[in-house]
Amino acid sequence: MFPICICTLHHIHTQSDSLTISPTMLQKAILRILDMGFTFITYGEFIEAILQNKNIGKKKVLLTFDDGYFDLYRFGFPILKELRIPAVCFLITNTIRDSKREIYDLEPKLHKNFNYSNDLEYFLNLSEILEMHASGLMEFDSHSATHFSCNSEDTERLKQELTHSRDKISEIFPHKKYFGFCFPRGDFNTNALNLLSTCGYDFAFSTIDGGLCKGDDLRRIRRIDISQSTRKEADYLFRLSKKLNLYSYPLLGNLYSNFRNRKFHRVP
Numbered sequence: 001m002f003p004i005c006i007c008t009l010h011h012i013h014t015q016s017d018s019l020t021i022s023p024t025m026l027q028k029a030i031l032r033i034l035d036m037g038f039t040f041i042t043y044g045e046f047i048e049a050i051l052q053n054k055n056i057g058k059k060k061v062l063l064t065f066d067d068g069y070f071d072l073y074r075f076g077f078p079i080l081k082e083l084r085i086p087a088v089c090f091l092i093t094n095t096i097r098d099s100k101r102e103i104y105d106l107e108p109k110l111h112k113n114f115n116y117s118n119d120l121e122y123f124l125n126l127s128e129i130l131e132m133h134a135s136g137l138m139e140f141d142s143h144s145a146t147h148f149s150c151n152s153e154d155t156e157r158l159k160q161e162l163t164h165s166r167d168k169i170s171e172i173f174p175h176k177k178y179f180g181f182c183f184p185r186g187d188f189n190t191n192a193l194n195l196l197s198t199c200g201y202d203f204a205f206s207t208i209d210g211g212l213c214k215g216d217d218l219r220r221i222r223r224i225d226i227s228q229s230t231r232k233e234a235d236y237l238f239r240l241s242k243k244l245n246l247y248s249y250p251l252l253g254n255l256y257s258n259f260r261n262r263k264f265h266r267v268p
């Protein structure tokens with residue numbers, strides 16, 4: 001069953017930008033992954049596999065979207081719906097508003113100019129989150145309250161970020177049983193890893209590049225970043241195939257990932 005390939009995406013938008021792929025590219029990436037013989041799993045299936053050891057079979061991909069941008073709803077969700085592809089989105093919970101969207105056709109704004117406290121219209125609102133969830137395709141989990149770097153020595157603030165965001169997710173989804181966290185910018189330290197279970201999380205995602213292998217630490221699950229497509233389409237799809245191929249081999253993929261991410265091994 002392992003490795004499970006967990007792919008990371010951010011923006012889905014027609015403007016080219018950092019951490020952004022176009023809607024067309026999202027569609028092509030999904031079709032390429034299917035062509036390679038992989039199947040997409042729901043977040044529920046993923047949780048059963050990692051927490052209850054349920055065998056979900058080989059060559060599985062979980063699609064993850066970080067930050068919860070409105071462009072996921074506007075440009076990505078129609079594609080996911082059409083192709084019936086499940087995914088999970090990690091929300092910065094302080095950005096979620098319970099108000100009606102005023103402007104659907106938002107002015108494009110570069111990712112580097114985003115302000116997580118002020119640009120709330122660029123994030124999903126509650127009704128969009130609920131609509132996507134009701135489709136049966138999308139699940140949601142926490143990406144902290146304010147996109148706080150969890151490589152912090154401020155234990156109180158870390159606790160607040162972890163607890164407040166978990167409370168918010170649990171308020172939106174009262175029947176949710178298991179909680180996952182996604183480290184903003186992939187930052188964490190030993191303190192943050194240890195606080196996860198205290199604050200009610202069952203597992204957490206990192207930005208360490210690689211597949212999720214048997215026996216891995218579930219507090220820093222590896223993922224495969226496919227969120228950047230400023231390069232040419234053919235290059236993007238080639239790189240995507242290469243990474244998925246490599247990381248679906250348990251031994252080779254693990255060795256390569258451990259070598260590439262050796263700096264993370266300093267954190268015990």
Ligand SMILES: [Zn+2]
Nearest residue numbers: 066067184185
């Ligand atoms: Zn993020």
